Amino acid sequence: MKDQTKTVLDDLIELFSPLDYSTTDQHAAEKHINNIESFAKQSHKAIAIYDNKVNKPIYMSEAYRDYFGDDIDTVHPDDFDAVYQSSIDTLLYFKNNNIESQIPMHRLVRKYRAKINNKYVVVIEHVEPIEFDAQGNVWLSRITIDISPIQTPPYNVDFKIINIKTGDIITLDYSSHKNRQLLSKREIEILRLINKGLLSKEISDQLNISVHTVNTHRQRILEKLQANSSIEAIKAASNKGIIL
Amino acid sequence: MKDQTKTVLDDLIELFSPLDYSTTDQHAAEKHINNIESFAKQSHKAIAIYDNKVNKPIYMSEAYRDYFGDDIDTVHPDDFDAVYQSSIDTLLYFKNNNIESQIPMHRLVRKYRAKINNKYVVVIEHVEPIEFDAQGNVWLSRITIDISPIQTPPYNVDFKIINIKTGDIITLDYSSHKNRQLLSKREIEILRLINKGLLSKEISDQLNISVHTVNTHRQRILEKLQANSSIEAIKAASNKGIIL
Numbered sequence: 001m002k003d004q005t006k007t008v009l010d011d012l013i014e015l016f017s018p019l020d021y022s023t024t025d026q027h028a029a030e031k032h033i034n035n036i037e038s039f040a041k042q043s044h045k046a047i048a049i050y051d052n053k054v055n056k057p058i059y060m061s062e063a064y065r066d067y068f069g070d071d072i073d074t075v076h077p078d079d080f081d082a083v084y085q086s087s088i089d090t091l092l093y094f095k096n097n098n099i100e101s102q103i104p105m106h107r108l109v110r111k112y113r114a115k116i117n118n119k120y121v122v123v124i125e126h127v128e129p130i131e132f133d134a135q136g137n138v139w140l141s142r143i144t145i146d147i148s149p150i151q152t153p154p155y156n157v158d159f160k161i162i163n164i165k166t167g168d169i170i171t172l173d174y175s176s177h178k179n180r181q182l183l184s185k186r187e188i189e190i191l192r193l194i195n196k197g198l199l200s201k202e203i204s205d206q207l208n209i210s211v212h213t214v215n216t217h218r219q220r221i222l223e224k225l226q227a228n229s230s231i232e233a234i235k236a237a238s239n240k241g242i243i244l
Numbered sequence: 245m246k247d248q249t250k251t252v253l254d255d256l257i258e259l260f261s262p263l264d265y266s267t268t269d270q271h272a273a274e275k276h277i278n279n280i281e282s283f284a285k286q287s288h289k290a291i292a293i294y295d296n297k298v299n300k301p302i303y304m305s306e307a308y309r310d311y312f313g314d315d316i317d318t319v320h321p322d323d324f325d326a327v328y329q330s331s332i333d334t335l336l337y338f339k340n341n342n343i344e345s346q347i348p349m350h351r352l353v354r355k356y357r358a359k360i361n362n363k364y365v366v367v368i369e370h371v372e373p374i375e376f377d378a379q380g381n382v383w384l385s386r387i388t389i390d391i392s393p394i395q396t397p398p399y400n401v402d403f404k405i406i407n408i409k410t411g412d413i414i415t416l417d418y419s420s421h422k423n424r425q426l427l428s429k430r431e432i433e434i435l436r437l438i439n440k441g442l443l444s445k446e447i448s449d450q451l452n453i454s455v456h457t458v459n460t461h462r463q464r465i466l467e468k469l470q471a472n473s474s475i476e477a478i479k480a481a482s483n484k485g486i487i488l
Contacts, residue, residue, distance in 0.1 A: 032286075035282045035283055035286050036283060038279045038283075039279055039280060039282075039283035042276075042279050043372060043386065043408075044408040044409065063408065066409060066410070066411070067411050109390065109391065109392070109393045110393050111392075111393045111394055116411040117410060117411055121411070121413060124368055124390070124392070124393065126390065128287060130286075142287065146353065146368070146370065147353065147404065147406050147411060147413060148353070148355075148368070148404075149353045149354050149355045149368065149402040149403050149404045150355055150394070150402045151404065151413060151415070158393040158394045159393050160391065160392075160393045160395065162390075162391045164287075164288040164307065165288065165310060166310070166361060167310070167311050167360040167361055167365070167391060169365060169391060169395060171395070
């Protein structure tokens with residue numbers, strides 16, 4: 001559980017890592033905070049602005065603090081993976097469909113359990129990318145969290161991508177979360193090293209396993225991904241969202 | 245169906261009718277619109293400000309127009325009664341618990357189906373009373389409508405009252421919608437006329453039925469409400485939210 005969590009977070013950080021601060025407009029953050037402030041105060045809405053590079057909020061409304069305090073572990077442990085996975089799936093969807101330019105037109109909306117005043121409740125969260133670097137990487141996101149009118153089971157995490165102009169609803173027809181389970185943690189680890197250009201000998205040294213074991217893993221990876229070569233396997237895993 | 249709809253709407257209008265415009269601050273509306281405008285524009289959020297006296301919005305954000313156009317019949321016909329009933333139940337809850345002064349601390353959040361661009365989708369709506377007359381009657385409400393991350397059945401209407409400071413969730417333990425079904429439409433009609441102080445003869449004249457029929461209805465009403473007198477019946481019906 002803990003390990004899987006780490007993998008999902010690692011992936012998210014990897015997805016945001018190409019972000020180039022030198023090309024971002026530092027005044028934009030201030031502008032967004034100003035735009036939110038009076039509305040957040042007046043409506044007592046839980047709103048935050050996240051810096052995706054450092055994975056931390058740079059602004060939290062009063063209601064956000066009332067609800068979550070300084071607690072960072074607000075997502076229910078059972079929902080944690082799926083919540084972060086939905087962020088990854090969303091970013092991969094934009095990437096794979098070449099609609100980076102349309103990201104500001106879309107909003108991720110998801111339902112999960114979060115800790116409010118030390119009690120887990122079902123919340124509805126909106127994630128809206130609002131600022132980008134010069135390469136179109138998402139820099140700032142606006143997060144809005146509301147308590148859900150539905151507090152009954154099933155407690156599974158639900159998410160949709162909404163086109164905020166048309167109201168069209170995008171349900172992702174693939175789930176990298178499920179695909180990820182196609183390969184074992186060790187197989188994903190090895191595939192990542194292959195993707196970095198490492199040879200079997202170098203991988204065996206790094207992971208402290210025999211070259212024979214590495215090659216057995218390689219064979220199993222190709223079979224599972226129905227690939228004829230390492231290059232094909234990397235492409236397939238990337239398309240399925242298993243590696244980024 | 246149509247008739248029942250009328251009853252629910254009538255009740256809502258009745259609840260809002262004591263509102264006294266002469267004691268409201270007409271500049272307040274402008275102030276609220278100004279506070280919302282930049283946030284609504286920037287986030288493309290569907291936000292409206294409703295005047296409860298006339299049951300019409302006095303402000304609609306661009307996104308609100310994008311989603312709903314000039315269509316007023318946006319609520320799914322099967323959800324209509326329950327949606328309006330949730331407004332009534334909420335106002336009755338405040339009334340019966342003498343917490344009118346706390347209304348601005350509470351928000352009604354509900355899930356139902358609404359028509360967005362001519363297609364029914366599940367939405368999450370927030371209703372926040374924001375301005376009152378001198379007697380504490382709700383004058384203006386801010387409405388925010390988002391598409392739900394859950395678009396699957398069951399499609400029943402869900403609603404909760406949220407304490408926006410503490411995040412506490414209030415689930416109403418009575419439902420005037422269910423209680424209402426205790427009495428027939430005719431019985432409710434007669435009980436309302438009794439409540440207005442009309443005698444059986446006057447009721448029979450007004451409804452064009454015999455005095456004997458009126459008295460049979462009276463007897464049935466007392467039985468159903470387990471009341472010993474008309475006064476007791478009116479009290480019971482009022483407590484249960486059957487009449488207002």
